[in-house]
Amino acid sequence: MSMDIDIALTVNGERIAERVEARKSLVDFVRDDLGLTGSHVGCEHGVCGACTMRVDGVIVRGCLMLAAQCDGAVVETIEGLSDSGELADLQAAFEQRNALQCGFCTPGMLTAAQDLLNRGSVPSRDEIREHISGNFCRCTGYHAIVDAVESVAKARHGAKP
């Protein structure tokens, strides 16, 4: 059976100290131990991207990282990124453009898209498609997601939508 490890970390700005099973994934930890169910479990082998979240400013797969690896880390999930307002314009564009249907991939998709938008330039549609290709969406066919991300990229650079 597995051993337990003490970790102290910051999750969405809140200081957390917990004892976790060494084998527990980061996404299981935030969902089951912290009740942050906005990060979703889609494949548990790093392909679908539904568990995408930010650790120390870098997007990661919550299913491919152990909670025990996050001692001292700064973790941001969709709940924190929503409450801070960082994603507000991107979320509004997704809602307006219907760039989500069932919504299960959406927190990961938004987090991945924000990572691209934070690079600072206006990406092409092909670059947007390339960047979100680690995030599986079964509902939309991606076209609307590309539209929404593109519109926000332009808007953030002062272009009229």
Added chain:
Amino acid sequence: MKITADTPPVLSVLDRPNSYIGRAVPRPNLQRLTQGRGQYISDVTLPRMAHVAYLRSPHAHARIVSIATDAAKKAPGVVAVVTGAELAKVMTPWVGVLTHLKGIKSAPQAPIAVDRACWQGEAVCAVVARTRAQAEDACELIDIVYEELPAVTNPETALDPGTPVIHESLGDNLCFERKLDVGEVDKAFANSDAVVEATFVTGRHTGVCTEGRAVVADWNASEQRMTVYHATQAPHMMQNLFAKHLALSESQVRVLTKDVGGSFGIKVHTYADEMATVALSKLLKRPVKFVADRIESFVTDIHARDHRIKAKIGVTKDGVITAFEIDDLTGIGPYSVYPRTSGIEANQVINLTGGPYNCPNYRAQARVVFQNKNVMCQYRAVGHPIAVAVTEGLVELAAAKIGMDPLEIRRRNLFADDGYPAQTASGLKLEQLSHHEALAHLDAMINYAGLRAEQKALRDKGIYRGIGFASFIEVTNPSAAFYGVGGAKITSQDGATVKLDAQGAITIHSGVTEQGQGAEAVLAQCVASSFGVSMDRVRVVTGDTDNTPYGGGTWASRAAGIGGEAAWQAGKALRGNVLAVAGAMLQAKPEDLDIRNSIVVDKTTGAERLGLDELARVAYFRPDTLPPGFQAELMVTRHYVPRAWPFAFTNGIQASYLEVDTDTGFVKLLRHWCVEDCGTIINPQLVNEQIRGGVVQGIGAALFEQCLYDERGQMLNGNMADYLVPMAVEMPDIDCGHVVSPTADSELGAKGAGEAGTAGAPACIMNAINDALRPLNAQPLTDMPFTPGKILRALGKV
């Protein structure tokens, strides 16, 4: 920026003041999902909840000699270890047959295998523990002795005398068979100038919902009541089935459906492990949760589309189609899936093949055979992608053979737009379709002549691009003809209850369910329009058998056309009731009043008379001030079921433009178009997004997706690294166009739009690839998915 404009509606009977019909209003409930605050069943936790993990058969077919559970029972956190034999005392088995599929047969299926496992992945033992991880740990301590039995894994030989019979009681491996012979097929072929034969294969694939199947069952022994939180498309159907197989009354069962992470027909069936979870809750008298992980999903979520079709078309040199003939063979699982059966898909292939074309001669045979593989059943656009691939593949091969343009051959054979009502050779009744107008619209939309010129110019440079088409018809708005007549408790009608609350806002309760397609937005649009309030005054509740009208849920593209009509009618009826109250308060004739933007107004002048908030205040808190004998009725229910037509068929045509790399066999999709006719469009943005998402699911089938099995019945690629799905980078932009032919069966006139994309896309991609490779004299590709290896073989390069 391409955010769809909020287009003003065409003036019609639906165009009341405050009309939202035809407008691209955003779905009102999306912030919950964009902020990660949705509640999927996998998020549900209840007090005392335990988790179940299933130990699954590693063999495709095996006798279970013994199960040793002592070690597992002693493992940390374990609540119970339960075998199939033990659970059979709690829940009765089921048989997936329908009486209108003549001769269909299947064997009783138990929630957990008893004595024998019939496919790799079938649950053979359950472990319930305090956490899922503990339950999985304990599964490893269970010792099962199997005696492996021969596995039936080749549909072609499933009916041979030498092949073992999976269920001895059935006598053979034939689940269902249907034959049809209409017109004079042999004579028509004999009189044809050209006959083209081909064998089409559609690969077995599956839904890959982003969220696995999920259920939390909560048997409350003190209330004798079962509450099931279930990611399902059809809550009332499941209420009936849980009750039936636990020997409860339906009133003892409540099914709640919250947010669902994708369904596409995957979540409209009875799954043994979900039934077992509900039975375990009854047995253990506490909440039990099951969420299928990805590996489990691949070997237990229904598969679909595993068909081999030998097909034949006759044409004259003028391009007139003389006859179609098909022989369809499909290998399902070891059981026909309950309650919709695994016969419907093949039945639909027979019904739909040749469907767009006015050709009276048609012969078809379909055989559905049992296999020791995961079960097969209805998945988005049931049977359509297969029938469309066969039909449209044949039509383009025939066009090539007689040297005719692929759009021209369609123009010469599609049912005439002014020729309705019409009937297909297979007997489908068509109310009003628009094949020719849709084709003309597509022709212009894609700049067909320009595209052909570009294709030709690039060929001279050694770049091989293809243009492919697929015309199609789609079954939507199903009446009782689909399941009800076959004895299944699957209702085709649906209901909506509309209530004016004490502050003058509206709540809708509907029997259809939200799976992300936007049903709740459509319901709100319908009621806001027919009643007369703005969208922000409407709240929608779905997915609760205790609180919504009895309804069918979401399947066969029915939510907008059937659920929407019920909501529209309920809103109208409530308006009448509210105006009666207003008339009493204002001493006016109700017929002289109307409701606009939440205010009762004078119908002719539009002058404001009374706010709904004030009306509600009086009706609820000062009814003593209303005239004696007058009773305000501020909650009404209306139901709707299609009666005039068994199904509201829609139609459309898709086009694909792609490039084949003839050195690597890779296909690059450049653009995709779809023009469809779903009748009245309630929300153009939602229709377009249904089309786009559906097209991409169809593209997956054409290029990537296949559940690969070896001869021992082992699935070889049951994970997302090996089973490929469409990701953003491979997908094209998709343009949508519309023709509007409303159904006269309902006042709204809306038909379904959920499956058109998936129906046509595989055929379209296939035809485009073959068009690209035609100048290279490649063998026509008809075996999906069209992987690079198959393309290089067709080119003779490997």
